[in-house]
Amino acid sequence: MISDVYIIQKATLNDLPFIASAIIAAEKGNSEKLSLATLFGINENQVFKLIQSMLEEEIDGCEFSLSSFLLAKINNIPIAAVGGWIEEFNGELPSNILKSNLIGFTFPKESIKIAQSKSSIIRDIQIERKQHSLQIEYVYIKDEFRGTGLVQKLIKTHIEKALEKDSDLSIVQVQVFGNNIAAIKAYEKMGFEIKKKFLSENCDALTYLPYNMKILMEEILK
Amino acid sequence: MSELEVREKITEIIVANLGHHDFEFNDELTAEDVRGWDSLSHMAIITSIEERFQIKFKIREITKLKNMKTLIELVQSKI
Numbered sequence: 001m002i003s004d005v006y007i008i009q010k011a012t013l014n015d016l017p018f019i020a021s022a023i024i025a026a027e028k029g030n031s032e033k034l035s036l037a038t039l040f041g042i043n044e045n046q047v048f049k050l051i052q053s054m055l056e057e058e059i060d061g062c063e064f065s066l067s068s069f070l071l072a073k074i075n076n077i078p079i080a081a082v083g084g085w086i087e088e089f090n091g092e093l094p095s096n097i098l099k100s101n102l103i104g105f106t107f108p109k110e111s112i113k114i115a116q117s118k119s120s121i122i123r124d125i126q127i128e129r130k131q132h133s134l135q136i137e138y139v140y141i142k143d144e145f146r147g148t149g150l151v152q153k154l155i156k157t158h159i160e161k162a163l164e165k166d167s168d169l170s171i172v173q174v175q176v177f178g179n180n181i182a183a184i185k186a187y188e189k190m191g192f193e194i195k196k197k198f199l200s201e202n203c204d205a206l207t208y209l210p211y212n213m214k215i216l217m218e219e220i221l222k
Numbered sequence: 223m224s225e226l227e228v229r230e231k232i233t234e235i236i237v238a239n240l241g242h243h244d245f246e247f248n249d250e251l252t253a254e255d256v257r258g259w260d261s262l263s264h265m266a267i268i269t270s271i272e273e274r275f276q277i278k279f280k281i282r283e284i285t286k287l288k289n290m291k292t293l294i295e296l297v298q299s300k301i
Contacts, residue, residue, distance in 0.1 A: 059281065059282070059285050091288070093285060093287070093288075094254060096260065096264075097253055097261065098285055099261055100261035100265045101264070101265075101268070101281060101284045101285050102281065103261075104264070104265035104269065105281045105284075109269070112265055112266075115262060116262050116265070116266055119262045119263075122262075123260070126261070
């Protein structure tokens with residue numbers, strides 16, 4: 001049984017390359033479109049380095065926070081990662097502002113100008129994250145470990161840790177591109193329900209993003 | 223530079239970046255209160271503030287800002 005051999009632990013600076021790879025794979029979903037590259041006019045290798053630079057800042061409370069990540073490891077080798085944080089916990093800024101601060105300070109100025117010129121592509125699918133909810137983001141598991149229940153275990157651990165920080169926590173949210181049917185089904189199996197669908201009507205959406213529709217899923221904690 | 227001057231310049235920057243003035247500039251104002259102040263426009267606003275006042279923020283300073291009052295105080299501390 002895989003459950004006998006893996007351990008779940010918080011990410012450390014040593015895990016940066018794995019987390020960066022996990023974020024890139026999760027961003028792509030089941031497409032080859034990496035929006036952090038396409039929207040910013042940079043390549044995947046640059047994104048890989050920039051993600052690590054953002055994580056190194058150790059700013060808590062968003063999807064590019066090192067402290068957001070839990071990893072599953074076997075023999076000290078990471079095999080899965082899931083990000084999760086409580087939105088605006090303890091007076092933190094909204095995660096979208098923290099994220100844009102990190103990008104703004106890390107990405108080349110020229111690439112930020114390129115992304116700003118393409119803002120209409122993502123405007124309709126930017127989903128507001130509910131204050132004080134647990135946000136799950138960047139779910140990744142190596143192919144050979146899929147179907148083992150490990151992702152479910154990582155998300156459950158995130159929920160347990162979040163409840164220790166905030167016993168009033170009642171909502172868990174996850175966002176997924178509409179073409180990632182396997183992920184949607186997996187989240188439904190865990191207790192998430194589709195809350196709302198967001199469609200980008202910009203005709204360039206499919207050129208730059210994995211899909212032109214994003215789905216907000218929610219799990220209500222009993 | 224007086225607080226009033228900083229406040230006026232920041233207002234101009236926000237209006238120039240968002241293309242509207244449908245907000246009341248007070249100490250408690252946050253990005254969430256202003257229509258169109260999303261993650262992409264936030265980057266542009268912060269960059270414009272740095273350029274206009276010829277200052278450089280540190281990321282830890284920016285991520286601690288709570289509202290306009292703290293932004294004005296931070297800008298004033300750097301000019």
